[in-house]
Amino acid sequence: MSIYACNLSIVPLRAESSHRSEIVSQVLFGENFEILEEGIDFIRIRLLESKYEGWIQKHQFAPVILAGVNKNVIVDIYGAKATSDSRTVNLLHGTAITGNTLNIGEEHYTIVGALRETTLADFETEFPKLIQYYVNTPYMWGGRSIFGIDCSGFSQVVYRHFGVSLLRDAYQQAESGITVDFLTEIKAGDLAFFDNEAGKITHVGVMIDSETIIHASGRLRIDKMDSQGIFNAELNRYTHNLRIVKRYF
Helix, strand or coil: CCEEEECCCEEEEECCCCCCCCEEEEEECCCEEEEEEECCCEEEEEECCCCCEEEEECCCEEEECCCCCEEEEEEEEEEEEEECCCCEEEECCCCEECCCEEEECCEEEEEEEEEEECCHHHHHHHHHHHHHHHCCCEECCCCEECCEECHHHHHHHHHHHCCCCCCCCHHHHCCCCEECCCHHHCCCCCEEEEECCCCCEEEEEEEEECCEEEEEECEEEEEEECCCEEEECCCCEEEEEEEEEEECC
């Protein structure tokens, strides 16, 4: 199986092979994937880590000799750059790298900037920094960055910061973890999931404490949550119906 990697900061992953197709997720620099199907201007790919599938435009990737990245090293919130003899790529928070150098295609990149080893040991000091960094980020369906993010993209990048891999969509993330039976037992970092009228999980947020949640709804915002769900004080009503709370570490 041939392995490829994105060689740009972040590119859209689309549902269909068209620029007009919805963005279902995004692919970060260095993320590995296999090609499932090739079209005229787009290719359909499967990301190796999350198994997520979609279409990206040609000329936004290159082959790599060795698959995989060091999941224990990521770009910190302060950012970094990947520089080769012919180009420089700005790297976004959460981008996983192999170390100080990386080869993609014919380019040999040197990584310079804020890198961190992912560890849960510093959760108490790092989690507030993530909240401050991402709060008020605009909501964008399929987004995974400070420039636009969706609910499950945010929970995924938060957990990646501490070395924990989550699947892409909210309903997929809800399938793992340990159920928190009582709201009083909720701890910072737990994920709360919410369903629609049909009972399908469609939303997720990260708990700040037992009654406060940060989630992407219009923008990344902080709201109160109880046994009924999320209460939006600006709208003076509940906006999301609580289904379950899960713990992953």
